Amino acid sequence: MTARLADIAAQAGVSEATVSRVLNGKPGVAAATRESVLAALDVLGYERPVRLRRRSAGLVGLITPELENPIFPALAQVIGQALTRQGYTPVLATQTPGGSTEDELTEMLVDRGVSGIIFVSGLHADTSADMQRYEKLRAQGVPFVLVDGFSPQVQAPFISPDDRAAMRLAVTHLVALGHTRIGLALGPKRFVPVLRKIEGFVKVTREQLGLSDQEIEAELIQHSLYTLEGGQAAASALIDRGCTAVVCASDMMALGAIRAARQHGLEVPDDISVVGFDDSPLIAFTDPPLTTIRKPVPAMGQAAVRTLLEEIGGTPAPHSEFVFMPELVVRGSTAAGPGVAP
Secondary structure, X not given: OHHHHHHHHHHHOOOHHHHHHHHOOOOOOOHHHHHHHHHHHHHHOOOOOHHHOOOOOOEEEEEEOOOOOOHHHHHHHHHHHHHHHOOXXXXXXXXXXXXXXXXXXXXXXXXXXXXXXXXXOOHHXXXXXXXXXXHHXXXXXXXXXXXXXXXXXXXXXXXXXXXXXXXXXXXXXXXXXXXXXXXXXXXXXXXXXXXXXXXXXXXXXXXXXXXXXXXXXXXXXEEOOOOHHHHXXXXXXHHHOOOOEEEEOOHHHHHHHHHHHXXXXXXXXXXXXXXXXXXXXXXXXXXXXXXXXXXXXXXXXXXXXXXXXHHHOOOOOOOOEEEEOXXXXXXXXXXXXXXXXX
């Protein structure tokens, strides 16, 4: 015990006597000093005495899609950390193919008495889904916030990236490099973020390249799955239609597009440019490093938590959408179009 006291005292920069007073719950220790000692316990891997552990302000559910796409764990980490800082305990519930549905996960969380739920890329983003499930949840008195996807039918706060602005950033970058045949690879059309990306892509391509909406939608847009294989299939179709650049709706799809280019005997970025979406962890280290649209994950995650805690606290946000601006991160997967001097 003496050795442990000495370690804690050294870590916290206080005397052993002060450490002893904190551990035994004795008065006469400044709040900042007490926090330093408790932080030292955490850093050194010692468990806090039961009476000194902070009581959880409650459980908050976080329902996400599969975790294979690294953007979802990244968002979950931001949300989890923000909740923990506010004294809440995050409970991560993940949908997996053949596993629990969003409704089953919601019911499980409600049964455990969660204070609120944050939904990420859930059924609220699917225009074909029944939105009554969220009204039932509201009727049960459970506060919730919805991330990535908007529905006018659901009375709740929404957190979204600006998908239309993202397409403007990507296409403007590629047009500036001399590309005139730019394709868009994205997921199924029923999802709100997909519809918004199409809207933004069609508008900026019409403005900057003078193409008709019909031509853009018929030849330059390809739907597939939000996976590496989906990106490969979509990009392959776009390459066959003469595209010299492909904008993808996720980084995973963009990696598939690079694979498709290589299967066609093309070099990225010498023969074809590829732009991703998300700026997932590790995507800067691919070959080539991926030019992508960075989704503002820290800002979105923190806003989701802040908004939910206001709901829990009884000052709900209006039925509104908080839209966050993405940014273009230029790396090695985009270059001058074929025949254009670099």
